[in-house]
Amino acid sequence: MEEKEAEICDLTTFKMSGKAKIIKPHDILQFEELILYFLESKRDFKIIGSGSNTVIRSGLETPFVLTSSLSNFKFDEKYVVAENGVKLSVLLSEAIKRGMTGLEFSIGIPGTIGGALYMNTGAFDEEISKCVESVEVIDENKDVYELKAKDLDFSYRHSIFHQKHMWIKKCVLKLEFAQKKEVFEKSLRNWLRKKSTQPVTFPSVGCVFKNPNGDYAARLIDLADLKGYRVGGIEVSKLHAGFFINVGGATFEDFKAVYSEVVTRVKGKFGVDLEPEITIVS
Numbered sequence: 001m002e003e004k005e006a007e008i009c010d011l012t013t014f015k016m017s018g019k020a021k022i023i024k025p026h027d028i029l030q031f032e033e034l035i036l037y038f039l040e041s042k043r044d045f046k047i048i049g050s051g052s053n054t055v056i057r058s059g060l061e062t063p064f065v066l067t068s069s070l071s072n073f074k075f076d077e078k079y080v081v082a083e084n085g086v087k088l089s090v091l092l093s094e095a096i097k098r099g100m101t102g103l104e105f106s107i108g109i110p111g112t113i114g115g116a117l118y119m120n121t122g123a124f125d126e127e128i129s130k131c132v133e134s135v136e137v138i139d140e141n142k143d144v145y146e147l148k149a150k151d152l153d154f155s156y157r158h159s160i161f162h163q164k165h166m167w168i169k170k171c172v173l174k175l176e177f178a179q180k181k182e183v184f185e186k187s188l189r190n191w192l193r194k195k196s197t198q199p200v201t202f203p204s205v206g207c208v209f210k211n212p213n214g215d216y217a218a219r220l221i222d223l224a225d226l227k228g229y230r231v232g233g234i235e236v237s238k239l240h241a242g243f244f245i246n247v248g249g250a251t252f253e254d255f256k257a258v259y260s261e262v263v264t265r266v267k268g269k270f271g272v273d274l275e276p277e278i279t280i281v282s
């Protein structure tokens with residue numbers, strides 16, 4: 001498989017400028033072979049799905065393994081088997097068509113199931129973990145096996161994949177049957193709420209920071225007078241202070257400058273250490 005150079009704006013939803021190295025496996029077997037190759041040759045690599053939760057510095061040596069071709073999935077009664085590159089939006093629209101409930105929270109989240117499992121993505125008080133039956137993984141010893149949901153150490157925006165060198169190949173989700181109309185209406189209600197509270201029309205990577213215990217990162221950033229704070233092409237959203245948006249021509253340096261200012265001001269004003277929700281590859 002050939003390593004190529006790509007524009008970062010084509011790899012992440014932040015659409016920042018810069019270059020990165022990529023490799024794109026065509027199917028799940030090639031994906032597994034590629035990871036085994038990197039492990040055997042002790043080369044560093046990083047997986048990227050939709051890049052909707054990832055910020056990348058330009059010019060890194062580390063190649064990104066793209067999962068966009070790993071898009072096979074199958075619904076079988078209550079179960080869905082999905083390769084790691086399947087988009088959440090595809091799974092949700094299929095679930096709506098079939099009258100299956102469980103994924104309505106994910107409307108408007110532009111990621112893959114691989115990224116969602118890594119992040120334990122969630123919204124409206126629900127998380128992907130509640131739909132997970134099992135995940136097939138490849139670990140750093142080159143072993144491939146299945147882990148049950150209870151072994152995945154899911155918590156708020158956290159999974160076992162944050163602490164173990166382990167990569168997601170496929171998963172099995174379990175949904176429940178419901179009235180089609182109810183599944184559709186719940187998804188629509190969620191979408192209307194999301195679109196009125198989040199800057200969904202600007203390039204972003206969603207909420208940059210995790211909510212600190214018992215509080216909201218966006219509330220603290222807002223109270224620190226940072227809504228609309230801008231360096232170069234990155235601005236703290238005026239609609240939702242947890243989002244940074246690319247207002248045009250943003251670079252990694254712009255992102256770092258805004259990020260540092262937000263962390264410093266929130267710490268100075270409230271004594272709270274904000275932690276990133278996103279993956280920053282630098």
Ligand SMILES: Cc1cc2nc3c(=O)[nH]c(=O)nc-3n(C[C@H](O)[C@H](O)[C@H](O)COP(=O)(O)OP(=O)(O)OC[C@H]3O[C@@H](n4cnc5c(N)ncnc54)[C@H](O)[C@@H]3O)c2cc1C
Pocket residue numbers: 013046047048049050051052053054067084108109110111112113114115116117118119120121122123161166167168169199200204205206207279
């Ligand atoms: C407009 C907007 C709204 C959003 N709203 C929400 C929201 O409501 N709730 C929420 O939780 N998030 C939200 N997000 C963030 C993001 O969409 C989710 O976290 C999403 O699930 C990430 O998926 P991805 O494929 O884009 O992950 P990526 O950004 O590609 O990757 C994220 C992390 O997962 C790892 N990863 C990806 N695939 C694999 C794999 N196969 N094996 C191991 N590791 C892997 C990557 O290496 C990286 O560390 C939003 C983002 C945007 C832009």
